Amino acid sequence: MTSSLHLWLIPLVPFAGFLVNGLLGRRFPKALVTTVALIATLIPFVQVANIALHFSSLTLPYTEQVATWITAGNFHADFAFALDQLTLIMLLVVTGVGFLIHIYSVGYMAEEEGYWRFFAYLNLFMFFMLTLVLAENFLLMFVGWEGVGLASYLLIGFYLTKDSAANAGKKAFVVNRIGDFGFLLAMFLLIAHFGTLSFSEVFNQVAQHPEWQGGFLTAIALFLILGATGKSAQIPLYVWLPDAMEGPTPVSALIHAATMVTAGVYMVVRTHVIFDRSPFALSTIAVIGTATALFAATIGLVQTDIKRVLAYSTVSQLGYMFLACGVAAYSSGIFHLLTHAFFKALLFLSAGSVIHALSGEQDMRVMGGLRKKIPITFWTMTMAVFAISGFPPFAGFFSKDEILYQAFISPNGLGKILWFIGLFTAGLTSFYMFRLWYLTFFGESRAQATTAHDDHGHGHGHGVHESSWVMLTPLVILAILSGIGGWVGVPEAMGGHAEIAHFLSPVTGAAHEAAEGRSMELLLAAVSVTVAVIGWFIAHLMYFAKPALPAQLASKVRGLYSLLLNKYWVDELYGAVVVAPLLLISRYVLKGLFDTGVITGGGMAIGYSAQGLGALVQRVQSGNIRSYAGWLALGAAALLLLTYVGFGTHLLFR
Amino acid sequence: MVVPIAYYLVLSAILFSIGVAAFLIKRNIISIFMSIELMLNAVNLTFVAFAHQWHQVSGQIFVFFVMVVAAAEAAVGLAIIIAIFRTRNTLDVDHVDLMKL
Numbered sequence: 001m002t003s004s005l006h007l008w009l010i011p012l013v014p015f016a017g018f019l020v021n022g023l024l025g026r027r028f029p030k031a032l033v034t035t036v037a038l039i040a041t042l043i044p045f046v047q048v049a050n051i052a053l054h055f056s057s058l059t060l061p062y063t064e065q066v067a068t069w070i071t072a073g074n075f076h077a078d079f080a081f082a083l084d085q086l087t088l089i090m091l092l093v094v095t096g097v098g099f100l101i102h103i104y105s106v107g108y109m110a111e112e113e114g115y116w117r118f119f120a121y122l123n124l125f126m127f128f129m130l131t132l133v134l135a136e137n138f139l140l141m142f143v144g145w146e147g148v149g150l151a152s153y154l155l156i157g158f159y160l161t162k163d164s165a166a167n168a169g170k171k172a173f174v175v176n177r178i179g180d181f182g183f184l185l186a187m188f189l190l191i192a193h194f195g196t197l198s199f200s201e202v203f204n205q206v207a208q209h210p211e212w213q214g215g216f217l218t219a220i221a222l223f224l225i226l227g228a229t230g231k232s233a234q235i236p237l238y239v240w241l242p243d244a245m246e247g248p249t250p251v252s253a254l255i256h257a258a259t260m261v262t263a264g265v266y267m268v269v270r271t272h273v274i275f276d277r278s279p280f281a282l283s284t285i286a287v288i289g290t291a292t293a294l295f296a297a298t299i300g301l302v303q304t305d306i307k308r309v310l311a312y313s314t315v316s317q318l319g320y321m322f323l324a325c326g327v328a329a330y331s332s333g334i335f336h337l338l339t340h341a342f343f344k345a346l347l348f349l350s351a352g353s354v355i356h357a358l359s360g361e362q363d364m365r366v367m368g369g370l371r372k373k374i375p376i377t378f379w380t381m382t383m384a385v386f387a388i389s390g391f392p393p394f395a396g397f398f399s400k401d402e403i404l405y406q407a408f409i410s411p412n413g414l415g416k417i418l419w420f421i422g423l424f425t426a427g428l429t430s431f432y433m434f435r436l437w438y439l440t441f442f443g444e445s446r447a448q449a450t451t452a453h454d455d456h457g458h459g460h461g462h463g464v465h466e467s468s469w470v471m472l473t474p475l476v477i478l479a480i481l482s483g484i485g486g487w488v489g490v491p492e493a494m495g496g497h498a499e500i501a502h503f504l505s506p507v508t509g510a511a512h513e514a515a516e517g518r519s520m521e522l523l524l525a526a527v528s529v530t531v532a533v534i535g536w537f538i539a540h541l542m543y544f545a546k547p548a549l550p551a552q553l554a555s556k557v558r559g560l561y562s563l564l565l566n567k568y569w570v571d572e573l574y575g576a577v578v579v580a581p582l583l584l585i586s587r588y589v590l591k592g593l594f595d596t597g598v599i600t601g602g603g604m605a606i607g608y609s610a611q612g613l614g615a616l617v618q619r620v621q622s623g624n625i626r627s628y629a630g631w632l633a634l635g636a637a638a639l640l641l642l643t644y645v646g647f648g649t650h651l652l653f654r
Numbered sequence: 655m656v657v658p659i660a661y662y663l664v665l666s667a668i669l670f671s672i673g674v675a676a677f678l679i680k681r682n683i684i685s686i687f688m689s690i691e692l693m694l695n696a697v698n699l700t701f702v703a704f705a706h707q708w709h710q711v712s713g714q715i716f717v718f719f720v721m722v723v724a725a726a727e728a729a730v731g732l733a734i735i736i737a738i739f740r741t742r743n744t745l746d747v748d749h750v751d752l753m754k755l
Binding site: 622623624625626629630633 | 674677678681686747748750751752753
């Protein structure tokens with residue numbers, strides 16, 4: 001291996017792709033746009049894969065100083081990239097899944113307006129996401145952090161003539177800003193206490209001071225959590241993610257499921273040295289994560305839009321990752337991030353394939369009976385559903401089970417409660433995923449003739465059709481990964497080696513081991529599988545065996561049903577508590593009183609007083625020579641008088 | 655006999671006051687011009703009187719300077735007066751109160 005890995009190339013190549021497509025793409029033929037975009041994501045993937053192959057021969061952590069960015073007194077921040085085990089996993093996920101989704105988009109977006117724009121934005125996203133992951137200091141990470149928010153905004157609002165899409169983009173951006181504010185405050189505190197933003201320097205300083213517990217570290221950690229809840233869609237800032245489904249489906253898969261939303265988890269794991277010193281912050285994360293997991297899962301039970309179900313399930317799964325971080329099982333969190341990237345991207349892409357097949361229909365109530373018509377999509381979706389529901393040996397089983405196990409054995413007093421809620425949520429997850437599965441693929445088709453929505457599918461052929469191979473290839477690859485992706489983390493209790501935990505241990509520290517030993521772990525796994533089976537069974541009963549049951553049940557518990565259907569009225573609550581007062585203050589206090597009153601009024605007052613004074617003084621300058629002469633004489637006489645009376649001397653020297 | 659300096663100063667003050675009064679009262683530009691000359695010469699008289707009193711030559715020299723400047727001023731002033739009369743057909747200052755025509 002050469003001495004330099006040229007890490008800077010990894011983010012920069014997609015950026016070059018963005019520049020080429022963004023500036024010239026309008027004039028390019030579609031094939032050229034496709035080539036540029038795919039090559040710009042393939043190169044980083046190949047480079048990362050190459051690094052991964054030679055990984056064992058590297059000295060870690062490897063850092064690369066590209067250039068000095070800011071120098072001010074003792075403070076400096078550089079364009080510096082770092083590579084360690086955690087970065088490598090993130091890089092593989094981002095470039096690998098990113099590349100697959102680029103391929104899929106070629107088929108999915110083929111008929112859309114603004115094809116070049118879409119790929120330019122996607123490449124821009126890749127650039128920022130890779131910057132975020134590779135950054136060696138908080139500031140550069142923040143650049144990526146903000147940048148992915150921008151790319152997300154641009155892509156959610158991709159259908160820019162659609163009002164709801166534009167609003168969803170704005171909502172995502174504004175809500176994310178609240179989280180970014182927390183991140184900023186955390187960075188200010190870091191500068192104040194450490195004088196540096198470099199990860200390695202901050203962590204070294206913390207390591208050298210074992211007496212630092214809680215205190216300002218808790219403050220920093222809490223602000224970082226605020227940042228993470230914004231980006232990773234956790235309570236209280238999760239509201240933007242379901243709306244983000246207005247974007248094209250590949251975007252939902254790439255940004256709002258597999259990569260960007262996991263940035264918060266990545267950030268917490270990256271800075272876990274700080275969190276380790278603050279039990280309070282850790283408990284906060286664990287509680288936030290668990291509450292979000294349960295909350296989002298219950299909403300997901302009743303949603304009818306296929307993408308919204310998946311969106312709430314993403315929020316819920318991110319909650320699991322937060323739970324893992326909260327019980328200091330960072331490698332489990334990253335493990336779930338990895339498997340989730342596979343199966344959630346697959347779920348979205350399969351859902352996209354279903355939507356594509358139905359020419360833009362997203363409502364599950366009018367789907368049904370698609371199993372025979374789009375068999376490949378059906379089978380890939382099935383893999384994903386089994387993976388997310390936690391059936392062995394699919395990917396989600398190992399990672400989710402690992403998290404639940406870590407929560408159960410955590411020394412935190414809340415551990416058992418968190419475990420129980422997590423387990424219950426796993427049952428809900430299983431239920432709503434199988435609900436989606438049955439509603440979409442089984443039974444008879446409930447489609448009314450030609451009721452296609454306008455969102456997607458202009459110019460598609462009529463009738464239900466399987467997608468082209470360009471879209472199916474990524475599906476199949478991701479399905480395989482969803483099947484076997486979990487095998488890198490088979491716990492030792494089940495005869496595996498928990499490779500991923502060992503692999504990450506230089507970064508995250510060794511994983512906990514329970515006193516109760518392996519039989520306890522096996523027992524817990526059996527319990528969670530049972531719960532998943534129960535979820536499946538209930539879904540089977542309600543949506544396959546007795547299709548009339550859901551409606552009866554809904555009418556019986558009407559209040560609860562409408563509460564869930566309306567997402568606990570959280571959007572309305574935020575609208576009433578935050579948005580409406582802000583609008584009122586902006587309109588009446590800031591605009592009415594301050595802007596019109598103080599600023600405009602003040603400007604007017606100054607202008608008019610100058611005008612009035614001028615009108616007064618201009619009378620002196622009449623143009624009449626004799627009046628000038630009069631003033632002159634008067635002045636001279638006054639001076640003379642002054643000299644004679646000795647006004648000045650009288651005042652000064654007497 | 656020697657005329658006391660007070661006489662010169664009183665005469666000069668009277669001449670100057672007449673000049674100021676005429677300057678303020680008169681409407682004809684030429685009369686105003688003449689009253690300016692009168693004030694200048696009243697001052698000249700004071701200079702000469704003091705020069706004679708203190709046996710200093712500098713007062714006399716000042717007078718020559720004033721005369722030269724007054725001559726130059728007269729030349730420029732009369733030229734302006736002619737120009738005004740040609741354009742406005744009047745020499746009444748009350749009617750000459752605008753810079754533009």
